[in-house]
Amino acid sequence: GIQVEQSPPDLILQEGANSTLRCNFSDSVNNLQWFHQNPWGQLINLFYIPSGTKQNGRLSATTVATERYSLLYISSSQTTDSGVYFCAVDRRTAGGTSYGKLTFGQGTILTVHP
Amino acid sequence: KAGVTQTPRYLIKTRGQQVTLSCSPISGHRSVSWYQQTPGQGLQFLFEYFSETQRNKGNFPGRFSGRQFSNSRSEMNVSTLELGDSALYLCASSKGQGIEKLFFGSGTQLSVL
Numbered sequence: 001g002i003q004v005e006q007s008p009p010d011l012i013l014q015e016g017a018n019s020t021l022r023c024n025f026s027d028s029v030n031n032l033q034w035f036h037q038n039p040w041g042q043l044i045n046l047f048y049i050p051s052g053t054k055q056n057g058r059l060s061a062t063t064v065a066t067e068r069y070s071l072l073y074i075s076s077s078q079t080t081d082s083g084v085y086f087c088a089v090d091r092r093t094a095g096g097t098s099y100g101k102l103t104f105g106q107g108t109i110l111t112v113h114p
Numbered sequence: 115k116a117g118v119t120q121t122p123r124y125l126i127k128t129r130g131q132q133v134t135l136s137c138s139p140i141s142g143h144r145s146v147s148w149y150q151q152t153p154g155q156g157l158q159f160l161f162e163y164f165s166e167t168q169r170n171k172g173n174f175p176g177r178f179s180g181r182q183f184s185n186s187r188s189e190m191n192v193s194t195l196e197l198g199d200s201a202l203y204l205c206a207s208s209k210g211q212g213i214e215k216l217f218f219g220s221g222t223q224l225s226v227l
């Protein structure tokens with residue numbers, strides 16, 4: 001199956017700092033999403049971004065599908081940004097989509113100190 | 115619009131028992147997917163249901179099963195529980211039209227003693 005690698009595994013920041021999280025994947029994808037898992041366990045969907053660039057407030061994401069990677073940028077980090085960030089993909093196949101199935105990376109644990 | 119609702123939030127069971135978890139999707143969403151999250155294996159796909167039919171299945175033993183009702187609510191059942199089944203079980207909903215965003219609930223934390 002498709003492999004998803006995220007880096008760095010851990011990241012510690014001071015409030016106000018910027019950061020970049022990376023997601024590499026081993027095959028062509030037709031679906032790529034970034035999630036934030038908060039301390040209560042809920043996965044919050046940040047971006048659906050199989051290609052291109054999107055921005056939402058202090059967060060932005062870029063996926064370069066031809067080079068098989070995606071980047072999540074967090075600017076002016078806040079303590080509420082702490083948690084685990086996951087990249088998840090679905091491999092592009094001739095048969096179409098794998099309904100409901102995403103392959104997740106191991107995540108980046110972000111800690112933002114005040 | 116209410117989000118994805120999972121019940122119960124926490125469960126404690128003993129080995130050999132069975133357990134049923136419930137998931138109510140976002141109104142208008144007809145697809146429900148289930149995932150298992152453990153510290154060692156991360157997030158892994160269990161199965162997906164749409165219009166009461168299982169369309170996709172991950173690599174889990176037959177002890178893990180699910181179903182979906184006509185109102186799109188879904189249940190997941192694990193029979194003959196093992197210690198290794200201790201995990202956070204998350205469900206996600208979507209419209210079910212193919213390549214689209216998934217919206218997750220807060221999960222059910224299952225502990226098997």
